[in-house]
Amino acid sequence: MDTSKLRSKRTVIGGIALVAALGAGGTVWATAANAGGKPDADDRVLSAEERTSVETAALAAIPGGTVLETEASDDQGVAYEAEVRDPAGQEWDVDLDASFQVVTKTADADDDGDDD
Template identity: 60%
Template structure:
């Protein structure tokens, strides 16, 4: 009986160690697979800093949205950050300016579905004609020759208005505006 137990330990312990080694190795591989290095990093960083209007690339990674390309975080000279998404040919897909210098809240979800707050969400607000016109004008300045599809209030922190447009090539764009109708981010709608 002791021999059978000893034999099972000889099999279980090495098998457990092998699984643990594979898990650690796989995690390291996945984490390093997103990193971009060497000339490829330099080219992506240069394209992103050029698109951001200067600054320094802090982080260059492969795009994680299933598309080929790069995500580059650029630090501007004034301390603000710009996230630039590039396609595989280093063409700009979108840029997003952080509103403040503190990213602690960037991934926080402020949507509440539990009725704990009786106030309506900002995106439920009906826009005035003046707001709608100003938002459309800002979006068409960003994407000249486009057609406005939709304009609505936003409940995203730092974004007051969301405008959806279709450009002359038929590509749809989501344009986010701040309360003063300044461009916060422009995303190709894929």
């Protein structure tokens, strides 16, 4: 095979690889730039004190229940969310305000045991 054709193929393949790498890097950079470095309120990690207060309020709303999950909320008027399973096995979503007062308490309609 002619060495000039071989060099030409290597150049083309190398160019394609470079473009692909730059494209992937640009996508990652754009995603990070759009994130703005500021986490959403619902991504905020609760302090131990907050977690305890959320659990206490949620269990008062669902007596005898078990808290499955707690998190901060980014919903308007809702500062915290808790998922609670009552003694009968029904799961509830309990929304709390910043003072740990119940805003809403809703039976989880999709209670089939798979968290998908």
